[in-house]
């Protein structure tokens with residue numbers, strides 16, 4: 001069948017797969033052999049659903065933003081992942097993977113984090129479940145994201161600063177992978193986005209797919225049909241977008257719009273717009289579009305939103321673009337800031353800087369009065385207030 005979902009070999013078209021060193025092969029295989037069976041089991045589903053409801057606060061509302069709709073001349077609904085416990089969508093995935101880890105007999109959780117959001121979500125879930133937690137974070141990020149480091153520590157996690165390479169996310173991932181290799185028996189690597197070697201992209205997409213499952217039901221209540229005309233989400237690695245579109249991937253009545261970080265502009269040399277600028281390559285154990293310099297080395301990405309500056313992108317998304325199933329919009333720093341202030345002043349909702357990129361995409365879409373748009377607000381902006389105030393809209 002012609003589908004945009006993953007195939008039996010762990011690929012989305014030519015993207016995906018598992019390109020890992022021999023030493024890691026065993027861990028990835030163990031995960032691959034277990035994840036579907038566990039995620040599909042009644043016992044897992046019951047525990048996951050209960051925590052999503054009572055701990056995360058799901059379902060997250062689907063909110064008809066009337067003043068924003070009026071501004072754009074169409075109907076815009078916001079999927080409010082910003083209202084989740086810990087303030088973003090990442091908790092959905094963290095809970096799911098921790099439940100899987102426990103069922104696989106692993107007691108120790110490791111994770112990487114850039115901005116610190118995934119580290120906080122992971123540390124939160126480890127506190128909840130009484131598991132040991134080690135978070136790898138580039139030294140540069142440790143300094144930049146001081147408050148999140150303190151949160152992780154308060155939650156009982158050990159934060160290990162990484163001083164190799166540029167001392168950012170990419171280096172933290174490498175250290176986490178080394179740790180995983182060395183402690184295979186008792187350790188589970190809890191990955192934060194829809195990236196990494198198969199089965200991670202598919203597993204994370206499934207755990208986040210609760211977002212589109214809820215949208216289906218909620219949009220039916222509002223509109224009397226179970227699909228919108230447009231789905232809009234921002235893309236860093238691609239997990240909130242994957243969750244938003246999961247149950248609509250093969251429903252071509254729905255236009256998918258992915259907003260990626262243009263940074264200071266596509267031609268500026270300071271961007272993280274991987275879907276625009278990347279070339280096929282391998283990063284962190286999977287094949288995807290990768291931002292590269294002239295020598296083919298992985299380029300250092302830039303975005304004002306720390307959660308979006310990843311030099312790769314999920315394989316599902318790379319394939320959606322290759323097959324023209326989704327359109328891609330690059331939203332620059334200043335455009336995202338403008339969109340954030342607009343939402344704040346029209347609706348009283350301060351979005352995360354990452355989510356502001358999805359909002360900025362609205363300015364670049366040709367919307368008609370009869371269009372129904374669902375846009376995912378992936379997180380709340382409390383963490384970004386200093387950046388917003390330092391960068392007033394131009």
Ligand SMILES: *Cc1c(COP(=O)(O)O)cnc(C)c1O
Nearest residue numbers: 236237238239240307354378379
């Ligand atoms: C981490 C993060 C993102 C980007 O990650 P995806 O995997 O692309 O969803 C987006 N929004 C918020 C609020 C985040 O914390």
